[in-house]
Amino acid sequence: MPNDLYNGIVLRVTDYRESDRILNILSRERGLIAVTARGSRKPNSRYAAISQQFTYGEMEVNERVGKLQLSSATVIESFYSIRESYEQLVSATRITNAAEHVAEHDIPNDELFVLVYNALSVIAYGQNDPKDIELTFFAKLLKLEGLAPTLTYCLKCGKDLRSQKEVRFSNSLGGSVCERCGSAFRSVSALSLEAFRRMMLLDIADLRRVRLPENVRSELESLIYNYAEYVFEFTVKK
Ligand SMILES: [Zn+2]
Missing domain, CATH: 2.40.50.140 (Nucleic acid-binding proteins)
Structure with missing residues (x-):
């Protein structure tokens, strides 16, 4: 054979x-x-x-x-440098774990392959904070898997939220909710939501350009992982 x-x-x-x-x-x-x-x-x-x-x-x-x-x-x-930096190793491991979780046996998925390859490549050789690449990977993975959250309007009343400074976010509803409808849900800044939107739509060739402000990075780290763990049903941070 x-x-x-x-x-x-x-x-x-x-x-x-x-x-x-x-x-x-x-x-x-x-x-x-x-x-x-x-x-x-x-x-x-x-x-x-x-x-x-x-x-x-x-x-x-x-x-x-x-x-x-x-x-x-x-x-x-070999992406050798990933094994020499703790931060790179943590981010790259989360990426490969997530890829293994969503990939299907014997079914090619070229977009997933290209996403994983580029994310590892930028983590290994880019000048970016590995966390920014990791978060963008997860944002794009959500989009790729058809699980992109709603980020522009209230999922309960339909109100346009793009001029709001703060909105609420619900995993179970699948995205943004206005202040009035979702006071029990976590709040998210407009800046982080805008960054999240852009990360999902980012051309993979522009991955090296991702630079998140510190406050956005930490807010999105909690928001994206929380949502990804909810919809993918697995643990990002092992
Ligand atoms: Zn509402």
């Missing part, structure tokens, strides 16, 4: 048996796949470099009775 060729990002690495590893890979061609890298924990294994979280590479895989096994691998991008 001929081998298949995949371009993929290693989202997770798990030790398996005595000297193997299982790589959970987000592949461009086939979505999420689990590939066994035999002997990759042995010294001098030719799979040592590919068997690192965040690594992007080209992999030749053979498939027997539904089990995928690595037969050769070329590292294209």
Whole structure:
């Protein structure tokens, strides 16, 4: 049987048996796949470099009775610097965890692949605060998955909220609510909502330009994660 060729990002690495590893890979061609890298924990294994979280590479895989096994691998991008900075590592790990959670086995999702690749690339090589890239990743992921919250009008009375300084936000309603209708919900500044809107719509090529003011960053960190955890049903901060 001929081998298949995949371009993929290693989202997770798990030790398996005595000297193997299982790589959970987000592949461009086939979505999420689990590939066994035999002997990759042995010294001098030719799979040592590919068997690192965040690594992007080209992999030749053979498939027997539904089990995928690595037969050769070329590292294209190791994103090595992510492993040298605690902040980068935390942000990149949240990104790969979320990608693994939403990606589907054997179903390609090119937009998701491009989003993950670019986010890791800017975290590794950009001059940005990794948190800004991480938050933009989550904003765009919500949009991509069809779960973008409403941010411009009240979900209860329909009032346009774009001229308001502060509005309320409800996870269960799916976005913004006016002061009068939603006094029990958390409040959010207009500035943060505007930033959130722009992040969802941002062209991925402009990811390097994201620079959030400190107060917006901390407000959105709580708002976006809270909402993402609610709609995706998983824990961002593990
Ligand atoms: Zn209202």
